[in-house]
Amino acid sequence: MLSVAASPSATSRTGRLLRHLDGRLTGQGHRIIPLDVRTLPADVLLGADPRHPAIVRVAELFAQADGLVIGTPIYKAAYSGLLKCLLDLLPQYALAGKTVLPLATGGSTAHVLAIDYALRPVLSAMGAAHIVQGWFTLDRDLTVGDDGTLVVAPAAARAVEQVVDQFSATLHRTAPQRDAAPGSDAAHHRAVATTPVSVR
Template sequence: MSILLIAGSPSEHSRSAALLDAVAERLAQRQVHFSRLPIRDLSPQALLLADFNHASVRRAIAQVETARAVVVATPVYKAAYSGVLKVFLDLLPQTGLKGKTVLPLATGGSPHHMLALDYALRPVLQSLSARHILPGVYATDAQIPKDEHGKYHVGDEIATRLDDAVNALLTEGLRMPPTAGFAPVPFSQVRCSV
């Protein structure tokens, strides 16, 4: 199984990249194969001109096609997902996410932009025929502060929400067995008293 992590930030070091890195760490701990697609590394000219024949665009679209699940991370600007992400999503075919589970992640300056996940990004993902869009994780700047070395790190509250989101991605989206809780009990072993 393959999960594609799409970085929709125009910056290499950003809070949304920190969210995506935290998801990658959780997938690696569960020994789940994933690959990355930083949109900022694609040819800007090919993206803006919708050059479907450009090698970087073809490779990116192929990565989306072969993934079973997609995690999309974006900063929120003016109550919408990033323009870099929009340009890329516009290049995908109408059924570009067909049969896939998608986990949306976003960061923004304040809690006021939280609904950008549901009112801006989710409709686009649905229009691309995503099979299942999980509840997204939104984090404010204060929830992903810089450490003493100037690197962003995910705070405890967001870390807990990411744990839940990755678990949902694997169990609901990809039908992997849960790692916590009770072991499944066959119906033939169920005993009840009246």
């Protein structure tokens, strides 16, 4: 599974929320590959070169993933420009056959429909097989402690955990039987989280 954080900020609450949820999904038996889009070379993203090795590698990660969590801050009622740059460089049907969970954060409930009206149509056009119920979390419900630990307000935590659990259940239902075979290499590796991907 690929967990894609699409904020340009190194201290993004969106990114922290995704990494927090990665732990929950790992505990449910999924192998998570975290991808922070901001670590990709800016000149490659802005230069729109789909043949650059960094983009080719990311396209491979998308192709190999059975599911994707895509998290973005909402700016001016739309997903981040960083995510737009990446999606534009991927193959037309990079999400074909994938199960996708869209997540967003923002400062106002005025942006709550951005997932359905801005992001979901793009994911659908890229061939996603299942786009499960997404979730929008208000910035004020995400605080960061002095030690860098993310704290999610209780009501927001329950809501986002519910959609993550539904996403996880959908993945388990659609996973090939061989992927879940007891003792198989796939079953062993799926339960191990990896370090974040930084492609240069």
